[in-house]
Amino acid sequence: MTMGFADFVLWLLMVLCFGGQHTLSGFIEMDCKESLGQYGQPSVVECEIKMAPEAKDDSVRIVVWKKGVSILLKFHDDQFDPTLPPGYSLEPSWNSKSLNVSLLIANTSVINHGNYSCFVMTESGTANKSASLHVTAKYKTPSIHTTTTNVGSPSRVTLTCRSEGGYPKGRLGWFVGTTGQEESAETVAEAMGNGLFSLSSKLTLSLGRDPSTYTCMVFNASGGKDSEASVVLPDHVQVAGIEQEPQAKDSDVAHRVVAPLVVIGSLIVGLLLFWVIRGRPCKRAPEAAEPEVLEAVETDQEQGNSQDPLIVTSEYQESNP
The missing domain is CATH 2.60.40.10 (Immunoglobulins)
Known part of the structure; x- marks a missing residue:
C-alpha cells in the first residue's frame, strides 16, 4: 500500500x-x-x-x-x-x-x-x-500452614507462609515474638499467569522451646510492608489446630508394657489350672458293703469288741464263702 x-x-x-x-x-x-x-x-x-x-x-x-x-x-x-x-x-x-x-x-x-x-x-x-x-500490586494477606515431624527428638515443625497477587517481586520475612528478631529463611517467587507474583517461604523449628509468636510479613519491591500474619507455637506439640500427644515418660512406657503382660500371664495360668483339674481322674465312691458285713460290724461295736472291723470281715468271709 x-x-x-x-x-x-x-x-x-x-x-x-x-x-x-x-x-x-x-x-x-x-x-x-x-x-x-x-x-x-x-x-x-x-x-x-x-x-x-x-x-x-x-x-x-x-x-x-x-x-x-x-x-x-x-x-x-x-x-x-x-x-x-x-x-x-x-x-x-x-x-x-x-x-x-x-x-x-x-x-x-x-x-x-x-x-x-x-x-x-x-x-x-x-x-x-x-x-x-x-x-x-499489593500482596494479599499471607496464610501460614504448619506441619509437624516426629522423626528424631525433639519434634520439629515447619511453618510455610504464602502470599500472592503482588507486583513487582517482593519478599517474605519471619520475625519472632515482640523483640522483632528476624529469622533467616529463603523466599521463593513464582510468576503467575497474569504476570503477578506468588511468594512462599518455609521456616523449620524445634518444638519444646518456650512459647513464641512467629510473624510472617510481606514486603513489596520498595521495601514497604504490605501485610502480615502470625501463629503462636506453644511448648507442647500443638500447632494451629494440629495436636499430638506429648512424649511419654519412662514410667508411663513401663506401665503400658507391664500391664498387658500381667493380664496375658494371668490368662495363661488360668488355662493351665483348668486343664490340670479337668484332666485329673475323679475318685470313685467305695462300693456299698454287703448287709451281712455291716451287721457283723455293728454287732461287734455294740458288744464293745475292739477287734479291727477289717479282721472281723475277713473271718466272716472265710466262714461264709
Whole structure:
C-alpha cells in the first residue's frame, strides 16, 4: 500500500524526533514525569506541552504515544486512529488547544509497566519526551500452614507462609515474638499467569522451646510492608489446630508394657489350672458293703469288741464263702 504524503511526513518527523530525542524548535517543550499505576485500576502517564509566549495560540497537530515499537495512541488530521488497541486515550475533554497530552490507561496490568515516549507537533515545531509508568500490586494477606515431624527428638515443625497477587517481586520475612528478631529463611517467587507474583517461604523449628509468636510479613519491591500474619507455637506439640500427644515418660512406657503382660500371664495360668483339674481322674465312691458285713460290724461295736472291723470281715468271709 502506497504511503500518503501526510503519513510520510509524520513518519519522517517521528524518525527524526524519536531517534534524536530533541526538539526541532525552541518554541515548545515537553515535561513528563515518572508515574505510578495500581494493578487493575486506571493509570496516567503524565506529559504536558510547554509553549513559548510566541506560540501560545498554536494548535496541536499530532500526538503519538509509543511503548517500545508499539504505537498505542495517535492523533493526526484532527482525529484519533481507531485501528489502534483500545484502552488508551487522552483526557476526555482534550482538544487541539489542550496542552495536557497525558496518556490514560483504562485498566492497568503488568504489561503497562515500563518506559513510554510521546511525540507532539504543533504549528510552531515538534518535541518528544520519554516517560515511565511503575505498576504495583499489593500482596494479599499471607496464610501460614504448619506441619509437624516426629522423626528424631525433639519434634520439629515447619511453618510455610504464602502470599500472592503482588507486583513487582517482593519478599517474605519471619520475625519472632515482640523483640522483632528476624529469622533467616529463603523466599521463593513464582510468576503467575497474569504476570503477578506468588511468594512462599518455609521456616523449620524445634518444638519444646518456650512459647513464641512467629510473624510472617510481606514486603513489596520498595521495601514497604504490605501485610502480615502470625501463629503462636506453644511448648507442647500443638500447632494451629494440629495436636499430638506429648512424649511419654519412662514410667508411663513401663506401665503400658507391664500391664498387658500381667493380664496375658494371668490368662495363661488360668488355662493351665483348668486343664490340670479337668484332666485329673475323679475318685470313685467305695462300693456299698454287703448287709451281712455291716451287721457283723455293728454287732461287734455294740458288744464293745475292739477287734479291727477289717479282721472281723475277713473271718466272716472265710466262714461264709
